[in-house]
Amino acid sequence: MNNKRKILEMLAANKISAEEAERLLLLVDNETESAEPIKSPKNLKYLHVKVETIPNPNYRTADNGDSDDEDSDDNVNIRVPIALIRAGMKLTSIIPPAVYSQIDSSLKEKGIEFDLRNIKPENIEELITALEDLEVNVESKNKRKNTVVRVYAE
Amino acid sequence: MIIPPLFIKIKMVNNKTNINLWLPLFLVWLIIAPLALILSPLVLIIALVLYPFGWGKPLLQLGPRIYSVLCNLKDLKIDIKGKDELELYFR
Numbered sequence: 001m002n003n004k005r006k007i008l009e010m011l012a013a014n015k016i017s018a019e020e021a022e023r024l025l026l027l028v029d030n031e032t033e034s035a036e037p038i039k040s041p042k043n044l045k046y047l048h049v050k051v052e053t054i055p056n057p058n059y060r061t062a063d064n065g066d067s068d069d070e071d072s073d074d075n076v077n078i079r080v081p082i083a084l085i086r087a088g089m090k091l092t093s094i095i096p097p098a099v100y101s102q103i104d105s106s107l108k109e110k111g112i113e114f115d116l117r118n119i120k121p122e123n124i125e126e127l128i129t130a131l132e133d134l135e136v137n138v139e140s141k142n143k144r145k146n147t148v149v150r151v152y153a154e
Numbered sequence: 155m156i157i158p159p160l161f162i163k164i165k166m167v168n169n170k171t172n173i174n175l176w177l178p179l180f181l182v183w184l185i186i187a188p189l190a191l192i193l194s195p196l197v198l199i200i201a202l203v204l205y206p207f208g209w210g211k212p213l214l215q216l217g218p219r220i221y222s223v224l225c226n227l228k229d230l231k232i233d234i235k236g237k238d239e240l241e242l243y244f245r
Contacts, residue, residue: 046229053236074236084226087219094212094219 003028044082044132050150051076059143073145082128082153089124092116158183158224165241179244190217 004025011021053073095103100117107114136151160180166173194217201213232242 074234077231077233077235079229079231081226081229084223084230087222087226091219091223094215096212097208 044128044153047080047082047085047131047153048151049076049078049080050148052148052150054146054148056141056143056145059145082131086124086128089119089127090121092119156225158221159228159244161245163241163243163245165239167239168237 007016007021007024007028010016011018016024052075055073095116103116104114131153134151134153136149138147138149140147140149158179160178162177162179164173164175164177197213197217201210204210204213227244230242230244232240234240
């Protein structure tokens with residue numbers, strides 16, 4: 001908006017011609033249109049990991065119908081504060097340089113080409129922003145029970 | 155000011171035990187805080203000695219980083235329900 005006003009002021013002061021002003025105004029408009037809208041990151045607070053096991057109602061247990069150990073419906077509900085993930089990832093900065101090389105060689109032995117020194121604070125922020133879009137849904141069904149695993153951030 | 159969790163809830167339920175505790179973590183922090191203050195000059199000297207070997211900076215950052223992790227433990231909840239039940243909740 002300021003740029004447009006400046007152009008108009010310059011035109012009014014006869015510093016530029018009407019054609020030049022028109023061209024500059026078009027440029028300012030194009031710039032405004034091409035600028036990406038700023039994505040406001042949602043205020044993520046928690047990462048949830050949920051595992052729900054529901055016994056299959058169609059499955060009949062033997063004899064008296066009592067459920068055995070395998071049939072117990074296990075539910076796991078883990079809520080991790082995002083701030084804890086951020087703080088945990090920053091712990092990499094306290095790893096002494098000598099230990100880095102040991103970690104790197106161990107990772108390479110396992111076939112993982114990853115350098116911990118490459119993790120920068122801005123990468124951590126990017127990772128946390130990306131969690132906003134993360135949603136993992138795994139559904140497993142067998143004759144005894146149905147298991148649903150959900151990982152998401154909110 | 156960010157402060158570490160003041161309580162931890164521990165709940166364990168199975169055939170034999172039924173434990174439901176709210177442990178006052180702030181008592182632990184009250185013990186650790188003066189201890190950390192007393193030890194801080196010693197840590198500083200050790201960090202200065204080890205600085206040429208590359209261990210100084212990590213040693214100096216150790217305290218604040220661990221404190222940050224402890225503070226952010228607040229609201230961490232682990233709840234496992236099945237045949238046995240286990241709940242950990244930092245509050």
